[in-house]
Amino acid sequence: MALSALFLIIFLIIHLAVNLTSLFSETLFNEMSHFMGTNPLIQFGMQPILLFGVVFHFVMGFILEWKNKTARNVSYVKYNGGANASWASRNMIVSGMVILAFLIVHFIDFWFPEMNHKYIEMLPEDPNRYFTELQHKFVSPLRTGFYVIAFGLLALHLLHGFQSAFQSVGFNNKYTSAVKSFGKFYSFAIPLGFIIIALYHHFNH
Numbered sequence: 001m002a003l004s005a006l007f008l009i010i011f012l013i014i015h016l017a018v019n020l021t022s023l024f025s026e027t028l029f030n031e032m033s034h035f036m037g038t039n040p041l042i043q044f045g046m047q048p049i050l051l052f053g054v055v056f057h058f059v060m061g062f063i064l065e066w067k068n069k070t071a072r073n074v075s076y077v078k079y080n081g082g083a084n085a086s087w088a089s090r091n092m093i094v095s096g097m098v099i100l101a102f103l104i105v106h107f108i109d110f111w112f113p114e115m116n117h118k119y120i121e122m123l124p125e126d127p128n129r130y131f132t133e134l135q136h137k138f139v140s141p142l143r144t145g146f147y148v149i150a151f152g153l154l155a156l157h158l159l160h161g162f163q164s165a166f167q168s169v170g171f172n173n174k175y176t177s178a179v180k181s182f183g184k185f186y187s188f189a190i191p192l193g194f195i196i197i198a199l200y201h202h203f204n205h
């Protein structure tokens with residue numbers, strides 16, 4: 001679970017970096033998307049690993065939640081989890097499910113049309129199509145609003161998940177507090193970057 005989390009944490013940095021280029025250069029965004037969308041190593045090497053990582057993380061998340069729920073055969077008379085654990089840490093399954101819902105919508109928006117374009121309808125490649133396609137997706141205030149809410153929950157999910165992943169792999173040394181501080185920065189900076197992209201294209205299409 002922790003290893004797939006660390007893998008996805010790295011993916012999010014790359015995904016954000018590529019999408020951030022759409023804020024200042026249509027040409028650069030098109031070039032990067034065209035490269036990533038047509039490079040065989042990325043398409044047939046990295047993409048299946050990424051998709052496996054995403055599915056694995058969700059499946060393990062559900063299994064862990066179920067195991068935690070069934071670990072106590074006698075339930076607490078009064079459960080006061082808030083006394084020593086944050087809302088984010090007690091509700092990873094809730095934020096995780098919102099992110100899962102987001103990913104389903106996100107795949108319908110971007111990934112399925114992309115796969116259809118390339119591998120089913122096998123349409124001719126236009127290297128300049130990506131920016132317009134991206135802008136088009138953020139016309140709807142409903143979709144943009146949903147994306148922004150999901151990114152908010154992504155921040156909460158990362159806030160606990162980042163340091164928890166390091167703890168689970170046994171990372172405990174003099175850098176632990178630096179990792180925790182960086183984790184807090186990462187948890188807000190990455191979702192904020194995605195929020196800025198969504199809002200920018202919504203108001204500038």
Ligand code: HEM
Pocket residue numbers: 015019036037047050054099106110111114134154194195197198
């Ligand atoms: C404004 C925010 C975002 C934009 C504009 C965006 C854009 C895109 C685009 C254009 C693709 C299609 C790539 C392709 O296959 O050609 C894609 C795929 C994907 N996105 Fe996002 N994304 C955003 C946020 C996120 C977030 C927050 C996550 C994870 C929580 C995410 C996870 C994924 C995954 C797993 C894929 C499929 C893998 C791939 O082929 O790259 N995206 N996204």
